[in-house]
Amino acid sequence: xxxxxxxxxxxxxxxxxYIGLCIESILNQTYQNIEIILVDDGGKxxxxxxxxxxxxxDSRIKVIHKSNGGLVSARKAGLQQSNGxxxxxxxxxxxxxxxxxxxxxxxxxxxxVDMVCAGQTKDLFSKSDIFTNPLPIGIYEGKKLKNLWExxxxxxxxxxxxxTTYVWNKLFKREILLEPQSLxxxxxxxxxxxxxxxxxxxxxxxxxxxxxxxxxYRQREDSMLKQSxxxxxxxxxxxxxxxxxxxxxxxxxxxxxxxxxxxxxVLSIAIMRSGGRLAENDFSIFDTAYYxxxxxxYSAGTFGQQLVNRFNEAGHCRVVAWLDDDYWEYRRCxxxxxxxGSIASLTYDYILVATVDPIVAQNIRKxxxxxxxxxxxxxxxxxxxxxxxxxxxxxxxxxxxxxxxxRKREVLSHA
Numbered sequence: 001x002x003x004x005x006x007x008x009x010x011x012x013x014x015x016x017x018y019i020g021l022c023i024e025s026i027l028n029q030t031y032q033n034i035e036i037i038l039v040d041d042g043g044k045x046x047x048x049x050x051x052x053x054x055x056x057x058d059s060r061i062k063v064i065h066k067s068n069g070g071l072v073s074a075r076k077a078g079l080q081q082s083n084g085x086x087x088x089x090x091x092x093x094x095x096x097x098x099x100x101x102x103x104x105x106x107x108x109x110x111x112x113v114d115m116v117c118a119g120q121t122k123d124l125f126s127k128s129d130i131f132t133n134p135l136p137i138g139i140y141e142g143k144k145l146k147n148l149w150e151x152x153x154x155x156x157x158x159x160x161x162x163x164t165t166y167v168w169n170k171l172f173k174r175e176i177l178l179e180p181q182s183l184x185x186x187x188x189x190x191x192x193x194x195x196x197x198x199x200x201x202x203x204x205x206x207x208x209x210x211x212x213x214x215x216x217y218r219q220r221e222d223s224m225l226k227q228s229x230x231x232x233x234x235x236x237x238x239x240x241x242x243x244x245x246x247x248x249x250x251x252x253x254x255x256x257x258x259x260x261x262x263x264x265x266v267l268s269i270a271i272m273r274s275g276g277r278l279a280e281n282d283f284s285i286f287d288t289a290y291y292x293x294x295x296x297x298y299s300a301g302t303f304g305q306q307l308v309n310r311f312n313e314a315g316h317c318r319v320v321a322w323l324d325d326d327y328w329e330y331r332r333c334x335x336x337x338x339x340x341g342s343i344a345s346l347t348y349d350y351i352l353v354a355t356v357d358p359i360v361a362q363n364i365r366k367x368x369x370x371x372x373x374x375x376x377x378x379x380x381x382x383x384x385x386x387x388x389x390x391x392x393x394x395x396x397x398x399x400x401x402x403x404x405x406x407r408k409r410e411v412l413s414h415a
Contacts, residue, residue, distance in 0.1 A: 006034045006101060007084030007174070011074035012092040014043040016050060018218065023054050023061075025095035025216075031102035036061045037078040038092075042068035047092075072186045075167075075196075079174075079181050087177050089168040090215075097214030104171035107208045111139050114204040116171040117163050118212040124219040124329055132211050135162040141206040146256070148207060153198055153261035157358045158383045159268035163201065165194040169215045176203050184244065190234070190269060191241040198258075199248055221333050225305075232401045234273040239395050242266045263387045268356040270394035275306035276354075276381065278393065280403035282316065286352055286379045293317055293349035298364060300324040300337045304354035313407070321346050343371050353380045 008026050012019055026036050038051040040063060048065060055061040064077050079087065086108065090096055104116045119132035134155050140148045148162065155162035180199040188195055201207060245262045252258050276285030284291075295317050297304050304322070311319050323340050324330055330337040343351075351373065353364050361380045368378055384390060393399075 003031070003033045003105070004085035005083060006031065006086045006088060006105065006171075007037060007078075007082035008034050008088045008090055008101070009037045009039065009075060009078035009082060010090050010092050011039050011041060011071055011078065012043070012047050012051065013041040013068065013071075013074070014045050014047065015093045016043075016046040018093040019047055019050055022090060022092050022095050023050075025097070026090060027058060027060075028098055029096070029101045030099050031105055034060060034101065035083060037064065037082060038062070039064045039074040039078045040066065041070070041074040042066060070186060070189055072184050072188055072192050075181060076184070076186070079178065082174065084174060087172045087174050088170075091168050091217075093218050093220060094168065095216045095218070097216070100212065100214035101171070103212045103214065104210070107210055107212075108171055108173075111206065111208055113139065113206045113208040114173045114176045115200060116208045116210060118169045118171075118210050118215060120164075120166070120169045120215045120217050121213045122217050122219055125332065127326075127329070128216075130213045131164075132213065133163050133209050134160055135209055137209050137211050139206065139208055145204070145207060148209075149202060149256050149258070151261075152201055153194070153258065154264035158381075158387075159264050159356045160359060161265070163197070163209070165191070165197055165265075167193045167196050168217075170197070172200060176200050179203070185240055187240045188237070188244060189240075190237045190273075191245075191266070194265060195241060195244055195248075202252065225333050225335070230404055231274045231278075231306075231310075232397060232404055235270070235395055235397050235400050238266060238270055238273070239397060241269075242391070242395060260387065263391050267383070267387055267391045267394065270391065271356055271381065272301075272303040273306060274394065275303065275308070275310040277307070277310040277314070278400060278403065279314070279407045280393075280399055282314070283393070285381050285383070287382060290317055290350040290352065290379060294320045294347065296321045296323060296343065296346060296348045296351045297354060298323050298340070298351055298368075299354040300327070300330040300335055301354070303356065305335070307352065307354050320348050340367065341371070343368070343373060348377070350377050350379050353378060356381055 040048050040051050051063045055063045066077055088101060107116050117133055122129045151162040153161060177200055180196045184195045249259050271285050297307055297319060322337050324337050325340055327337040327339045353361050355361050365378055
């Protein structure tokens with residue numbers, strides 16, 4: 001009996017440096033009954049001709065050329081033309097190990113699941129880090145599946161997902177995926193994976209969580225550097241996500257506590273993209289004891305970069321150092337980041353730990369205490385119980401725009 005067809009959908013936009021490796025990794029899968037749908041989303045580089053070249057070489061490849069519409073639009077286009085019983089996504093600048101698809105398929109048919117949720121390997125330069133889902137590996141059905149739903153978006157304290165948001169490290173039955181992917185608002189460009197993954201999970205009767213980490217997520221240098229744009233633009237994008245997820249919630253069971261999970265998820269992104277600061281009344285997600293003081297920023301990811309940007313704009317405290325465990329990665333991208341050990345030679349009042357993950361924050365706190373830092377000087381994210389009021393504040397586009405305009409006028413008047 002022939003194994004069922006699996007459709008592998010690859011959205012592609014301006015990544016001609018990477019797309020060849022991606023396609024080759026899919027062609028070399030041990031599971032061979034696949035169709036590969038390359039969705040050329042209207043980029044101006046050589047991706048279009050590379051896709052066509054590969055299609056001439058292998059009959060399993062189908063190419064869709066379309067005008068640029070974004071990631072959601074590209075994934076929808078690929079899904080609409082797919083024929084597989086199962087669907088897998090691979091982003092065009094990533095690649096997969098030879099047994100990735102077969103591993104997910106074997107789990108799917110062995111346990112009769114509607115969706116397989118895997119881990120991933122993050123590759124940056126010569127370094128690779130392995131990540132798995134926080135929820136334990138295993139088969140989830142019945143009461144156990146309900147427990148998964150209750151913690152899939154936000155697991156435990158603010159904020160850590162139970163199941164990662166990504167669509168690309170999962171295998172879906174097409175019938176499970178079709179509606180969630182087709183209904184997503186194409187304007188969503190932040191959190192577009194979550195808007196598909198969690199509605200799809202809620203449609204499942206049986207789910208597998210596995211420790212397969214053969215999906216290789218390429219962290220590119222340009223993706224490490226976050227644009228120093230006005231937060232009001234990010235807030236507008238997050239409004240599209242929040243509005244869509246809120247409409248989805250209307251058809252879900254209140255007892256699953258999904259609303260709180262969605263609020264935690266979107267709020268975590270808002271905090272990271274804003275640096276946890278709003279120009280309105282100099283609001284900060286950290287204890288404001290650091291105002292007017294000398295501070296150290298711990299973490300150079302999205303949150304840390306935006307926090308530094310906001311401090312540079314406001315100028316109400318002095319950033320004396322920026323630290324990260326992987327400082328060398330960020331230095332290679334041109335950021336002035338130092339190793340954590342340099343804390344011993346610094347003079348400062350407070351250290352701001354730029355993460356929304358409480359477990360990560362706790363580990364950083366332990367590390368800093370080990371360097372002799374006083375616990376009173378370590379500030380972590382403080383999220384009040386009334387999360388709904390807080391998220392409304394972070395997504396109030398008009399108020400944010402007015403506050404930022406006022407701030408700019410004040411800066412110009414003192415120039």
